[in-house]
Amino acid sequence: MRWTNYLSRTDQAVHSALLVEGELLALDRPLIDLLNSDVPLHGWADRAMARPWERCAAEDADLLAPIPRPPSVRDFMAFENHVVTSYAALDTEVSPVWYDQPVFYFTNPAAILGPRDMVPMAPGTARFDYELEVAAVIGRSGADLHPETAEDHIAGYVIFCDWSARDLQTTEMEVGLGPAKGKDTATSLGAYLVTPDELEPFRKGRGFDLRMNVAVNGRVYSSGNWSDLYWSFGEMLAYASRGTHLRPGDIIGSGTVGTGCILELSLTHGEAAYPWLRPDDEVLIEIEQLGAIRTKITTSSAAPIPLR
Structure with a gap:
């Protein structure tokens, strides 16, 4: 369905x-x-x-959006190829913690956009980016879930795009918290919530053998595959529900697939080859079986207000 x-x-x-x-x-x-x-x-x-x-x-x-105001939004970092490539380009080693447990952050449930809504740039950013992800939508409450049965609590899957202001994100995370303002201006969901039974024929590895792509102004930027997950959604849900409850409508993002953002592409190929998003750029995000998000980038609705 x-x-x-x-x-x-x-x-x-x-x-x-x-x-x-x-x-x-x-x-x-x-x-x-x-x-x-x-x-x-x-x-x-x-x-x-x-x-x-x-x-x-x-x-x-x-x-x-299938869930315009979810109770909560957790975004994991579950694709190893994205993590390894990004950290190597930054001359940083991947923490061994990443291989011991899935990690996530909470993002803004009030910033959800639909599959055809225009996306405003974050105030003050000059390095605006997309993130090509898939997300699970919780359909049945549960706590302390087991990795082998946690996927039974998933109502369906949606395309998830975590729009990111990389310059703001880099600055704020220097203090050891975040991301915050680098991430919470917009998150796109859509186009459809697809129930797990529709995807079962494509199951492979820890995910599904389904292509994930992004094109900017008609040019293909990113291409990956859902089956490349290092941490399965069952494992992500088990960790997210540890000591707490997941509720219907909660969103669990996978994190970026390999090559699934401009940050990674610009670090490996240069910013001239993959420039940051600008107003009027048209972005097409597609995942096989899940449909597409088609959007245009717009200017920010407000300038940053000085705090002091």
Whole structure:
């Protein structure tokens, strides 16, 4: 199944919808409400197909993020090739801790954008970047999950783009905290929440044999594969849930796939070959089976205000 939210032009409200052959079959409530209900998603799918609240063409719909305001957003760093290449280019050794446990940071749930929303640059940045990632959406609450069964708590997967101001990120992390303002201006999700059963035929290694790509202004920048994960989503969920609860709608990002950001590409090939994002750049982010995020970069809505 493929689910999303869209803004209905009938009542100007947010509705969940099941994608069937290019058409959205809507229900009378947003997707987060479905995840928080006692009815499984396949039950809601039966209802949408039998008695849709509304029908509309997906191509013409005002698509929103599948989870526009998640309870929390954790972003891991689970692709070894990205970590090794980035650290080597910075002449830094990868900490052995990374191989002992998955690591993550919390980012801003209030900064979620949909798959067609324009992306504002962070105030004050001159080195704006994308991050090509996939994320799991939690569909069933759980705590202290076991790595072998934790994936049973996943409602589906979405494309995840962690837009990053590298200059701000570098400065603020010198004090040993963060990232913070380098990351929290925008995170794009979409285009659809795809349920795990749709992806099972592609399972390989610790992930799925599905291509991940980014093009900037029509030129391919990044290309990777979901199956390259070093830490599986089961392991990430087990670690994230240790001593706490995961809740329906929580977002668990994978971290950047190898070559999946301009930072990595510019360190290995030079900034002239892979320049940072600028206003009016068009970015296309695709993962096989999950759809695409198509967006344009815009100027920041505000300038940094001096603190002292």
